[in-house]
Amino acid sequence: MDQKSGQEVWDPDWIERSKLVEVEGVTLVSGTAENWSRLWAFAARPDDLLICTYPKAGTTWIQEIVDMVQHGGDPQKCARAPMQKRMPFIDLFLPKPMTSGLEDAEGMPSPRTMKTHLPAQLLPPSFWEQNCKIIYVARNAKDSAVSYFHFHRMNQGMPEPGNWDQFLEAFLVGKVACGSWFDHVRGWWEAKKWHPILYLFYEDMKEDPAREIQKVAQFLGIELTAPVLKRIVQHTTFESMKDNPMANYSTLPTFFLDQGVSPFMRKGVVGDWKVHFTVAQSERLDEICAQKLESSGLVFRTEP
Template sequence: MDLKPRQEVLDCNLIKRSKLVEVKGVPLIINTATNWGHLWAFKARPEDLLICTYPKAGTTWIQEIVDMVQHGGDPQKCARAPIHERMPFTDLFPPKPMTSGLEDAEAMPSPRTLKTHLPVQLLPPSFWVQKCKVIYMARNAKDNVVSYFHFHRMNQGMPEPGNWDQFLQDFLAGKVACGSWFDHVRGWWEAKDRHPILYLFYEDMKEDPAREIQKVAQFLSIELTEPVLKRIEQNTTFEIMKANPMTNYSTIPSSFLDQTVSPFMRKGGPGDWKEHFTVAQSEQLDDVCARKLEGSGLTFHTQL
């Protein structure tokens, strides 16, 4: 991604709060919806690895872990470029002359590691045809919605979030970008029985990172020695990544991501939802969760 025109565009204040437009019943950022034909026609390659999450479910964390695993835990190799350049975000269509994530992906040689936030039913069909491996990371709904709320506050290209209570109600109704969290986590959970998908949980990664990193390595058919595993674990802690300009999005101008409003990497742990939810809100989300995930076998931990 060429940051020179990006910087120029962002400094010209062309980044504006976005609107949502439905694509096949799922609300998406208007620029993504406008370019839907191009995205749906994207040509995946057999060697592609796709990282998928609902927004703010530990996406950057799992991206950095994957890059570390692929590069033998070498921090220098992983510092070759900011994370959004190493792993293009296929659903991102910023204002011209900035390149889209799709264009960045198409220009990248194989093997590619790509990122998406799309629900399973909107994934471009070529990924299924090519039998691409997918790593999916899910995070409990309470922490996920809190993180997504603060992301809306600081990301000047996202829709206005309104106040916390309004945003929570929109989230519960699936009226936010990428739609219903419940449909998203359940759709990908059910898809793992039919496709090569490694389904991970944010809370498991927090609880035992070495165990979960090994799952990633095994899924990618990569053997990790104990010293390499330890190095990956150390270099992908929240504290290290929050201070790392290659992962903390500090290379993106503040006219786009205003980190004075809220840091891109804010808290990074389970349980912060307790600072935001009322008892009634917590019970409401629990009720919706029980109803929407019933019979799926999916369970989430809201604290460790």
């Protein structure tokens, strides 16, 4: 921490690509696995709000929407700090002396809003015990895989992705950080039957953001006037967020997130998977999806 500015100071030598380690049958990055006992013992509070997604499913988008809803659509209040400080990522453990998302969360006053990419079965039990509200966003597997691949390329702390074909193979069998996409989306879908979870779909958010933002507000017990709703919609467009340094992670050094390789906010569309998938890869994923999500009631759209 720089004493004058109060900003965290990064050293390039701290950053190295993580390895994958299994925890309870789910592959996680090594930093999370090494701190598992601390994370599992995390003490949630009844008024905590948890935002959960499989990686690259519109996480930052829903975080900014929630922050705007919570602050009456005031963009100035949402510019108080970068996203990772406003809503700590509890399962992110950076190399020391960087603070972890868990430490940031533990030091926050209530009410807290936090983020996780954990599957439902690995969520620290205090969140269930305290009956915390949870917002989950799911994105179709094809676009998720493509976005996650490019994220691995630019994030120098993530495992080496290999080429697209290699990464997709690992994705299909769940040997990527946070495990199987299929198990993740289904596990949280099942959990909403017995826990207060607002389950949203990325494709619905793209189709009608105002409608989905209203769902968020209603879930949080907040009334939005028409002008405030309009302001939130405008503030959280992809174009607006791509230019917002408090949301686009441009405050982090390039030796960690190299946005020259691929922007953190890359395209934000439905259907970009068609640029990457072969016909055979698309058909194979469709088959696995049908098998893994059978009888769940979960349906995903892969077209705009």
